[in-house]
Amino acid sequence: MKKIIFILSILIVIPAMTVFAWDDCPHDQVLCEGQCGSFVDTDNDEICDHSQPAPEDRVGGIVNVVAPEEEIVITDNGNQGIYHLIPISLFLVFLYVISHILSKKKIISIMNHRKIWNALLLTTFLASGILGILLVIRVNFGITTSLPFNILFWHVEIGIAMAAISIFHTLWHWPYFKNLFIIKK
Numbered sequence: 001m002k003k004i005i006f007i008l009s010i011l012i013v014i015p016a017m018t019v020f021a022w023d024d025c026p027h028d029q030v031l032c033e034g035q036c037g038s039f040v041d042t043d044n045d046e047i048c049d050h051s052q053p054a055p056e057d058r059v060g061g062i063v064n065v066v067a068p069e070e071e072i073v074i075t076d077n078g079n080q081g082i083y084h085l086i087p088i089s090l091f092l093v094f095l096y097v098i099s100h101i102l103s104k105k106k107i108i109s110i111m112n113h114r115k116i117w118n119a120l121l122l123t124t125f126l127a128s129g130i131l132g133i134l135l136v137i138r139v140n141f142g143i144t145t146s147l148p149f150n151i152l153f154w155h156v157e158i159g160i161a162m163a164a165i166s167i168f169h170t171l172w173h174w175p176y177f178k179n180l181f182i183i184k185k
Contacts, residue, residue, distance in 0.1 A: 083156050092164045114172070121169055124162035131155035 025032065025048070032048040096117070103113035134151050137143055170177060 083153075083160065085160050088157065088160045089164045092161060096168055117165060117168055121162065121165045124158050124165060128155055128158040128162050131158065 030052070033046060099108065099113050099116060102108045103110045131151050132155055135155060138151065
């Protein structure tokens with residue numbers, strides 16, 4: 001019971017933290033549309049909540065501000081907001097089915113099948129984690145070094161792959177995860 005209460009409290013607290021993210025941009029941006037990588041838009045107005053006052057603090061729904069002289073801009077290479085959830089997921093499911101069939105036909109062993117997917121899970125975890133740390137460094141310290149790729153875009157794309165692979169992993173270990181939530185008397 002304690003585990004369930006703990007998990008539910010985490011699921012309630014984490015989304016609630018974004019509610020308090022108004023008018024506190026670490027880069028002093030005003031009416032930002034997501035250039036820095038810490039874009040949060042809880043009111044769906046396509047403007048970062050960190051760069052505008054809370055909706056109840058706006059006069060007539062319009063924010064009248066002067067833009068800062070210096071802006072931190074992270075280039076998006078034309079990819080901002082275009083993430084490939086379905087193609088990546090379907091591609092990984094397709095590859096998983098192929099490797100599963102190969103293991104059932106004894107072309108590859110079940111151990112090799114699992115090693116392949118565990119290695120992919122580890123690789124995507126590390127890549128997504130490293131890119132996430134680079135994003136935090138970029139946002140917190142204002143480092144604007146030019147890289148040949150968009151960190152946020154690839155962090156999300158690799159995160160999608162990691163999430164899909166983690167579903168396969170969870171299904172393999174379902175009895176273990178199921179036992180975490182069973183209340184023992």
